[in-house]
Amino acid sequence: MDAEAAKLIGAGIACIGMGGAGIGVGIIFGNYLSGALRNPAAAGAQFTNALIGAALAEGLGIFSFLIAILLYLK
Amino acid sequence: MANDPIHQFRLHDLVGPVNIAGYEISFTNSALFMGIIVATITGILLLSARKGALVPGRLQLVGEMWYGLVDNMVTSIMGEDGKKFFPFVFSIFSFVLMANLIGLFPYFFTVTSHVIITEAMAFFIIGLVVVVGITKHGLGWFKLFVPHGVPMVILPFISLIEIISFLSRPLSLGLRLFGNMLAGHIVLKVFAGFVVTLSALGFGGVLGSILPLGMTVALTALEFLVAFLQAFVFATLACVYLNDALHPGH
Numbered sequence: 001m002d003a004e005a006a007k008l009i010g011a012g013i014a015c016i017g018m019g020g021a022g023i024g025v026g027i028i029f030g031n032y033l034s035g036a037l038r039n040p041a042a043a044g045a046q047f048t049n050a051l052i053g054a055a056l057a058e059g060l061g062i063f064s065f066l067i068a069i070l071l072y073l074k
Numbered sequence: 075m076a077n078d079p080i081h082q083f084r085l086h087d088l089v090g091p092v093n094i095a096g097y098e099i100s101f102t103n104s105a106l107f108m109g110i111i112v113a114t115i116t117g118i119l120l121l122s123a124r125k126g127a128l129v130p131g132r133l134q135l136v137g138e139m140w141y142g143l144v145d146n147m148v149t150s151i152m153g154e155d156g157k158k159f160f161p162f163v164f165s166i167f168s169f170v171l172m173a174n175l176i177g178l179f180p181y182f183f184t185v186t187s188h189v190i191i192t193e194a195m196a197f198f199i200i201g202l203v204v205v206v207g208i209t210k211h212g213l214g215w216f217k218l219f220v221p222h223g224v225p226m227v228i229l230p231f232i233s234l235i236e237i238i239s240f241l242s243r244p245l246s247l248g249l250r251l252f253g254n255m256l257a258g259h260i261v262l263k264v265f266a267g268f269v270v271t272l273s274a275l276g277f278g279g280v281l282g283s284i285l286p287l288g289m290t291v292a293l294t295a296l297e298f299l300v301a302f303l304q305a306f307v308f309a310t311l312a313c314v315y316l317n318d319a320l321h322p323g324h
Contacts, residue, residue, distance in 0.1 A: 048150070048310060055307040059246045062253030069256070073080070 011071040014064050021061020028053045079263040083187055083256070104191075107183045111172045140168070144309065151313040152320060159316050162202075166195065167309035174255065174301030178294065187255040189248065196248030199312050207319035218322040247311055254304050258297045265290045 032050040036043035087100040122137030130138055144164045148156050170186060177184025185191055207215035219236045268286035272279040
C-alpha cells in the first residue's frame with residue numbers, strides 16, 4: 001500500500017474515537033435530563049457538574065481528533 | 075489556496091521579521107488580536123462601570139452578569155477562601171471568552187485556535203496549583219495523591235492513577251479548548267466551501283447550495299454557543315484544579 005494512502009486511512013480510523021466521546025456526552029446529558037425531570041428543584045445546582053463531566057468526556061474525543069489532524073497534516 | 079480550511083490559522087508578521095538572539099519575536103496577527111481582545115474587555119468593563127446606577131442600564135447589566143457569573147463559579151467550587159483567586163479566574167475567563175467570540179467574525183483571527191496559547195495558559199494554571207499548594211500546605215499537599223479510606227492493598231495503584239491523572243490535566247485542559255476552536259472553524263470553512271463549489275456548477279448548483287448555506291448559518295450559531303461554553307468550561311476546570319491547591323484533602 002502507498003504510504004500516503006495508509007496515512008489517510010489512519011487519520012480516518014483515528015476519528016472513530018470521537019464516536020466514543022459522542023456516546024459519553026450523550027449519556028451524561030441524557031442522565032442529567034432524566035434526573036432533572038424527576039427532581040426539577042435540584043437540577044439547576046447540578047448543571048455545572050453536568051458541564052464538567054461533558055467537558056471531560058469531550059476532551060478525550062478531542063485527543064483522537066488531534067491525532068487525525070496530525071496524521072493528515074504531517 | 076482560498077479554499078484551504080487550514081489557511082485561516084496562518085500567522086503573518088505585521089512588523090517585519092524581528093530576530094533577537096535567535097528568537098523570532100515579530101509582531102504577528104495573533105499578537106494584534108490579543109491586544110484587541112484586552113482592549114475590548116477593558117473598554118466594555120470600564121464603560122459598564124462608569125455610571126454605577128442603582129437600577130442598572132443595559133451595558134451595566136452585562137458587566138454585572140459577567141462579574142456575577144464568575145463570582146458564583148468561584149465561590150460555589152472553592153468556597154469563601156477561594157475569593158483571592160477571583161481576579162485570576164476572571165481574567166482567564168474574560169480572555170478566553172473574548173478570544174473565542176472575536177475569532178468567530180469573518181477574516182478575524184482566533185487566538186485560542188493555536189495550541190501554544192491554550193497550553194501556555196493550562197500549564198500556568200497547573201503550575202500555580204503546585205506552587206500555591208506547596209506554599210500553603212507544605213509537603214502535606216501531596217496527600218492529594220493518597221486518598222482517604224482506601225485499603226492498603228490497592229493504595230499504591232490508586233496513587234499511581236491519581237498522579238497520572240494530575241499530570242495529564244494541563245494537556246487535556248489546553249487541548250480541549252484548542253481542539254474545539256480548531257474543529258469548529260474547520261467545519262465552518264468546509265461547509266462554506268460547499269456553497270462555492272456547488273454554485274460553480276450552474277443554475278441547479280446555485281439552488282442546491284441553499285442547503286449548505288443554511289447549514290453554515292446554523293453552525294455559526296452553534297459556534298457562538300460553543301465559544302461561550304468552552305470559556306465557561308475552561309474557567310470552571312481552572313477553579314476545580316485550584317480547589318485542589320486550597321483543599322487537598324477531598
